[in-house]
Amino acid sequence: RKEVEQDPGPFNVPEGATxxxxxxxxxxxxxxxxxxRQDCRKEPKLLMSVYxxxxxxxxxxxxxxxxxxxxxxxxxDSKLSDSATYLCVVRHTGGFKTIFGAGTRLFxxx
Amino acid sequence: GAVVSQHxxxxxxxxxxxVKIECRSLxxxxxxxxxxxxxPKQSLMLMATSNEGxxxxxxxxxxxxxxxxxxxxxxxxxxxxxxxxxxxxxFYICSAPGLDLRLNEQFFGPGTRLTVL
Numbered sequence: 001r002k003e004v005e006q007d008p009g010p011f012n013v014p015e016g017a018t019x020x021x022x023x024x025x026x027x028x029x030x031x032x033x034x035x036x037r038q039d040c041r042k043e044p045k046l047l048m049s050v051y052x053x054x055x056x057x058x059x060x061x062x063x064x065x066x067x068x069x070x071x072x073x074x075x076x077d078s079k080l081s082d083s084a085t086y087l088c089v090v091r092h093t094g095g096f097k098t099i100f101g102a103g104t105r106l107f108x109x110x
Numbered sequence: 111g112a113v114v115s116q117h118x119x120x121x122x123x124x125x126x127x128x129v130k131i132e133c134r135s136l137x138x139x140x141x142x143x144x145x146x147x148x149x150p151k152q153s154l155m156l157m158a159t160s161n162e163g164x165x166x167x168x169x170x171x172x173x174x175x176x177x178x179x180x181x182x183x184x185x186x187x188x189x190x191x192x193x194x195x196x197x198x199x200x201f202y203i204c205s206a207p208g209l210d211l212r213l214n215e216q217f218f219g220p221g222t223r224l225t226v227l
Contacts, residue, residue, distance in 0.1 A: 043203050043218040044154065087153060091216075098144070098205075098216060102153040 003027050003099050006088050010105035017078045021104050023071040023088030030090040030099075033064055035073045038085045038103065047073075047086070078108045113137055114206050116219035123194055124227055130190045131222045133160075133204030139184035140206035144216075145177075148201040160187040160204075194226040 033050035088101035146154040166179035208215030
């Protein structure tokens with residue numbers, strides 16, 4: 001079983017739609033949580049950190065449930081430019097060892 | 111924000127040759143850098159942690175004699191793929207943590223696409 005599991009995707013949604021991605025992690029040493037975005041043939045870029053209290057950045061809302069070891073990302077009012085692969089990322093306690101989920105591909109159509 | 115560069119951005123080589131990839135932190139010092147590999151349609155897999163002035167720490171299943179890592183200065187780590195074979199063709203990405211550990215930042219290089227013929 002992979003340490004970080006994500007929805008397999010791909011998600012095909014029309015512009016303006018709301019889409020949610022889920023992620024689960026299995027290692028209790030996971031301390032920090034992030035969503036990254038990766039465009040084709042590019043390096044991943046940090047989208048947002050995820051906090052236990054939940055956090056929002058514009059159209060993006062991230063939530064963390066430590067008890068269930070579950071992370072989510074909600075994208076509202078999808079734009080064409082949101083088309084990318086979204087990576088769920090966890091970082092272990094005491095260092096910077098970072099584990100990436102396999103990613104969920106999102107296609108936003110006009 | 112901090113910038114990490116990689117060189118080359120892409121390389122094509124013949125099977126059996128060695129390829130060196132450089133990762134530089136341009137405006138900050140990094141005692142630790144990370145090397146990842148990403149195969150098509152798969153996620154980034156951590157290969158090793160590069161430590162300035164000491165030996166790298168390799169993840170399980172990564173051959174340290176095949177993927178040589180040298181972190182000779184606070185701004186440069188190199189990954190050498192020795193005797194490369196077609197199955198080594200991949201996207202190699204390095205990253206470095208930011209100086210303020212409280213921010214939990216990690217800065218990625220743009221990646222190096224290796225194709226072994």
